[in-house]
Amino acid sequence: MDAQPVLFRNGLVLTMDDAHTVLPGADVLVVDGRIAEVGVGLTAPPGTDEIDASGGIVMPGMIDTHRHLWQTAMRGYGADWTLTQYFVWYYLESGRHFRPEDIHAGNVLGAWEALDAGVTTTVDWSHGLQTPQHADAAADALESVPGRFVLAYGNIQQGPWEWATSPGFRDFVERRARGALGFQMAFDVTGDPAFPERAAFEVARELGVPVTTHAGVWGATNDDGIRLMHEHGFMTPSTIYVHAATLSGDSYHRIAATGGSVSVSTESEQSAGQGYPPTWQLRDHGIPVSLSMDTSVWWSGDLFSAMRATLGADRSREHLQAHDRAETVTHVHLRAEQVVDWATRGGSRALGLDGVVGSLQPGRAADVVLLKNDHSPVMFPILNPYGHVAFQAQRGDVHTVLVNGRVVKRDGRLVGADLAKARLDVERTVEHLITTMGPAAWQQGMNPDIPATKVLDNPYMYTEWRNEA
Template sequence: MSINTAAPHPEDFVAGRPFVFRNAIVITVDTPGVLENADVLVNGETIEAVGSKLQVPEGTLEIDASGGILMPGMIDTHRHMWQTALRGYGGDWALSQYFVFYYLQHGEVFRPEDIYAGNLLSALESVDTGVTTTLDWSHALRTPEYADAAMKAFEEIPGRFVLGYGNYLGAPWEWTAAPEFRSWVASHSPTDMHGLQIAFDVPDSENFPEKAAFEFARENGLRVTTHAGVWGATTDNAIDHMYSGGFMTDQICYVHGTTLSRESYQKIAATGGTVSVATESEQSAGQGYPSTWQLRKYGISASLSMDTSVWWSADYFSAMRATLSADRSREHLEAHAKGETVNANRLRAEDVVWMATMGGAKSLGMEDKIGSITPGKKADLLLVMNDQSPAMTPILNPNVHVVYQAGTADIHSVVVNGRVLKYEGKRIGLDLAPARDAVAQSVEFVRSKLGEQAWVEGMHPALAPNEPIDNPYHYQDDDTK
């Protein structure tokens, strides 16, 4: 069949018209692995074929991907998207300051329109940076009106999103029992593009009141995402309650999972649970040491996440790089403590690419639909290609290149559900202005409600003075000359 050999323009990408990436290095994250000079044909919402010199339908658009790496769209399994409206505000916080700001002092300030603004900007940023699926750990949904605002943002950005419905200012056994919440859930049918989970935590307690929330999730066929193994907040006691109650299944994602005991990791592994690792968050905020070095010992499936842009950006290349580096750093430290050395790194770049793609799909229960470049799966794709970037040549080890060399500036194309949302480094029909303006109004409102003093103090937490260490060594002039 003949094809359109001229380079396509954004206006050429119309619904229903097939297109093919030609001559790419394809990281399938599936059998047969990495393919050189390969083609990927997209027809409708799905990947139709993967191979060399594919025969394609009449009128297929051709994208020359020579010198580029085509990989599955990345998947973030834990992001508090609404907090993107205060991007970078808490960059100097420790976790305690985060809790104080949102949970104790200013959480009630935020309105539904603030949730919408943060979600809109975060959703746009997700697809712009090649994160084609994002789980919104939306723990500020005090009423269904807030949930409607979160979903409204998703309807305006054509990415793939999962709403993790949560309410950190209420008890999960209470808000999941509220008639208005149950009515909202009953009126929303999850789809491949807009999924639904329940998001809540299980802090230490004797009587396990969160049991009622787990029961609601199970009765309604909803997966649960929960922060676990967070130092001083969610401990092994929570895992014990969940396991004894029969709620630990492959429907549960444990976020962070950094400070758990051997027995807790074994329980997660035995019940098929997954862990969402947010390395930059764990390194900076203090939930515990990033857990991949433990998870791989127990055979626990890991995915990656960015946590919140009140601290960090949505740069998923940074997430992969930090995760691989943290795992190797810990492995070296553990070896050195025993007087040994590491002769081969156990966690490899391809493992982290898997976490960023198939690991995320598995965590969301969507491994049969997304996460790899496999014929029949949804066409969620990312082309990393930049002819003007010194870091993009030569490409010798594609997985390592994605993790340690490439960056967001090298994103050429982003495809979600067969729709091209970014091409030649530019978004198609997704203007920043609406999100920027909504966030500006949200920031103005929140700042006015806090007051200027509280606003400034919240951004710059006070530090206790350092205790000086006595130094017996002093520089002295030699007077004998």
Template sequence: MRTLLTGGTVVSMDPAVGDLDRGDVLITDGVITAVAERIDAPDAEVIDATDRIVLPGFVDTHRHAWQTAFRGIGADWTFAEYLVAVHGTLKPHYRPEDVYLGNLLGRLEALNSGITTMVDWFHAARSPEHVDAALAGLLDAPGRSVFCYCAGFSADAPVEERELDRVRAQIPGGLVTMALGWRGPQLTTMDIAAEDLKLAVELGLRTSVHIGSGGARGSRPVAALRDRGLLRQDTTFVHANGVEDDELRMLAEAGATVSISPDVELKMGFGFPETGRMLAAGLRPTFSIDDCPSAGGDMFATLRTAYAVQRGLDGSLNSRDLLEFATVDGARACGLSARTGSLSPGLEADIVLLRADDLSVFPFNNPAGTIVAAGHPGLVDTVLVAGRVVKRDGVLVGVDVQTLKSSLLESRNRIAAAAGIPLDGSWRPPTESD
């Protein structure tokens, strides 16, 4: 089982391998075994990468895929409106089959745009059946996924160990792993947050927690967690807008990771993405899409927003930094750096081939700069996950896209009708400030 990608421009994201103007990548049983200018492998299946950029797949460290059916309707919403609309108005009408379709189509969309690893931060656990359906959607997609299970917005009880064990027992290993969507001090009491984290540690689960959604300046949530001994290196802190400089240093000292959602944070009023402040504190940012009702679902747009904002603020960062955040740093935040994140021999072959001959990027000078400044999903020609080709010649392999799209439309229409909301963007959810 050998595959040879030949003749592409290789952007490895591994300093030991470097970049190659013309290079080959050899894959054996799903693992990268060699990267060089030329590789002789007469027994390998050959994928011609001429006029292609070969790079590691992107890593999305935080997305709520169950909301996929309502793409775009929240483009003009504030965070308060989003909470009312999605969690208060739409979610009560979701059936397990709706969750399944959202997760499956959301994961396929991410894969189609070159995101080979995705953290699905699932917070629509209205019943065990809803949880099972969300996990099934990920298992039925050929991508590398982290099912980040959150018990919901209830603040009156800790997570039940038997429920986590029940969910984890359904994961056979391989491409899908599990984490705990830690409610933390924004969604529950500090005592319950401590109990939840203790259980995650006992079960060996990584955690991801929202901090600073809508701004946190003055509340010092990280310091409160530090004082309770609740900062750990296997926790990813999502957003962290408004968190004080010394608190960011606390996260760095604990070895924690961070996830930035630049489009959502800017549009919903969280504040500027904290990319530069995190770097100054010793943290390596990673990127996330967050939610597709409000933002686009591809990493290219996310990179461009984060890059333009930080350059506008202080002129720092370069395009290579952004690619590192979206690949090697993202893999580290998922606890998967031993498996993915770069084109390094010994890692599993999560690889994307981008068209370098498309008129929107031709001539493809400065690969890293062009990917960040001008990349888009239409360039994604071929995608491999653990050496398996899941997209070839611009088309997902073995996926009945039309049938799935029809099913998702039926799901969307039923939920919208039950909730009594239009889909054209004209509805503004009522909030306390109205």
């Protein structure tokens, strides 16, 4: 049965169309799950659910292109981690303890968390899929939540040349990868001259599946990986390079020339140590940008924080570089309007969904967010709408969220979310981890020691290769 028509009435509408049209006092009409009209004084069909958007901002649903949903059950656990400690905990020591039900619990909680913050499309960079049963649990969880999700299949406990060519992976693809969920393959390229990752790329090419990869991550992936991908013809317009923070100009040229995009996780890059958020480099090379929040093990699970952090990081660097030259920046290059675009259209372009979501235009799927909070003194006046979204708004201001025309949040509350069950399932995961690791190891894990024999150059347990450094 088609969803009830919805009309957002008298809001400040950020269409995020090609012209970035802004319409004050405008309406957005949703019929049969799609944007039917955008304009002033629209006529509502009989039976329409009218939502008063006055004093609020109506915008497209935000799109996160890189989020490890399975780790949400450990929210805040690694607040003081470095990237090396993250690798030790998840890649080398304790990540293997996650059962299929733990993947399911984290995915459900993280998926609802995304919708609560107005993120209507999320790439689940799911590199905890140790078995096909883990993958089924991840997919089941995403399908149980009424958002738009892309399952990026990965397994940090095994080389991509192994899991991608396994019968279990093939069976999963045949059973699940052509359904309602989008699908990607998620793996990293270490730079090993033997290029063992080639086998996984060949599978992706055969299946017609995009690849998403952590690139330019200090101490893990580097220019050699980009070069190998390029020399073997595996860099494509659908490839998403996550972080891309410590690459040379040569690598950025290769990404630009092959039409790929970069998912910037500024909070992560600033705090964990992948490298400085590369937005100024990406602009210089004309590389498309999307935003992501990475993992709730450390950071906030919303793109308001991502936009804010990205503006701060880019502008800080611009000012400091000018100061080194004894100059003063009088006009910043990165503007709030651009990061709002990255949080919406940037994600839709990266995922090949630009004609589907990312903007409020007739015919597009109705993924719509209303920012409105009559109980907050921060929601008025709205003078610069892009600045308001990027610097003033937060998840508590997300009044209403639609996905495919279906209301999934209304009046500041999620619709249909069984948070009591989600809480119970996550508590079971935490109890399982504490029992398996032991209370002392669990507590120590918030600031784990670094086993020098295992990490510093190569955190991947599935290969012994080290670079010349």
